[in-house]
Amino acid sequence: xxxxxxxxxxxxxxxxxxxxxxxxxxxxxxxxxxxxxxxxxxxxxxxxxxxxxxxxxxxxxxxxxxxxxxxxxxxxxxxxxxxxxxxxxxxxxxxxxxxxxxxxxxxxxxxxxxxxxxxxxxxxxxxxxxxxxxxxxxxxxxxxxxxxxxxxxxxxxxxxxxxxxxxxxxxxxxxxxxxxxxxxxxx
Numbered sequence: 001x002x003x004x005x006x007x008x009x010x011x012x013x014x015x016x017x018x019x020x021x022x023x024x025x026x027x028x029x030x031x032x033x034x035x036x037x038x039x040x041x042x043x044x045x046x047x048x049x050x051x052x053x054x055x056x057x058x059x060x061x062x063x064x065x066x067x068x069x070x071x072x073x074x075x076x077x078x079x080x081x082x083x084x085x086x087x088x089x090x091x092x093x094x095x096x097x098x099x100x101x102x103x104x105x106x107x108x109x110x111x112x113x114x115x116x117x118x119x120x121x122x123x124x125x126x127x128x129x130x131x132x133x134x135x136x137x138x139x140x141x142x143x144x145x146x147x148x149x150x151x152x153x154x155x156x157x158x159x160x161x162x163x164x165x166x167x168x169x170x171x172x173x174x175x176x177x178x179x180x181x182x183x184x185x186x187x
Contacts, residue, residue: 020076020086030143035074037136038157042067044129045164051122056167059100063160066093070153074140078148089153097159104166113180115165119172126168133161 011017016024017032025032042064049060069087076086117127137157143149169175 020072023077030139031074031077031147034136034139034143034149035071037132037139038067038071038074041129041132041136041160042071044125044132048122048125048129051120051125052171056122056171059163059167062096063163066156069093070156073150073153074143078150088150089156091152091155094152094155094159097156097163101159101163101166104163104170108166108169108175111175111178111180113182115169116179116181117168118179119168119177122171123168123177126164126171130161130164130168133157133164137161 012027015027017027018024019031045060045064045067049057049064052060066089070089072087073089078086078088117131118124137154140149140154140157144154169178172178
């Protein structure tokens with residue numbers, strides 16, 4: 001477990017931060033940007049949860065915990081010192097997302113248009129969460145071109161944005177309050 005008894009340490013005052021293995025990197029480092037964007041995703045999901053109920057809220061709570069796992073995974077390079085044996089995203093976490101996506105999607109009418117972000121408050125925040133998750137994914141994929149990133153971590157963030165999309169539809173009264181794109185409607 002982590003013990004946080006001091007919130008500020010002043011060790012980042014010169015624009016560097018420590019990774020999980022103790023190495024220091026600039027705060028502008030791609031790895032730091034990737035796990036920082038995962039943290040942003042988690043924060044927006046927290047706002048969505050203010051409007052979610054029952055099983056949707058429970059799913060989002062599990063996802064928030066997973067996102068801390070993902071942040072820990074990204075914060076400790078696999079091929080760095082102390083990387084072996086550290087907390088990593090595993091296939092079972094991806095599998096759970098897929099099961100939940102299939103369960104939620106089974107209750108929804110198939111789409112015949114793209115969905116515009118909006119509708120009910122929970123859905124709107126889930127759409128924002130989805131777009132931040134996509135940004136995290138782009139950063140993680142970019143990072144994977146220059147450093148090792150676990151394949152399960154990339155699958156997880158990819159699947160997460162799908163999960164958040166389907167969850168947004170579910171939060172929109174089972175898709176009844178989805179706002180659909182009408183191509184060229186305002187010409």
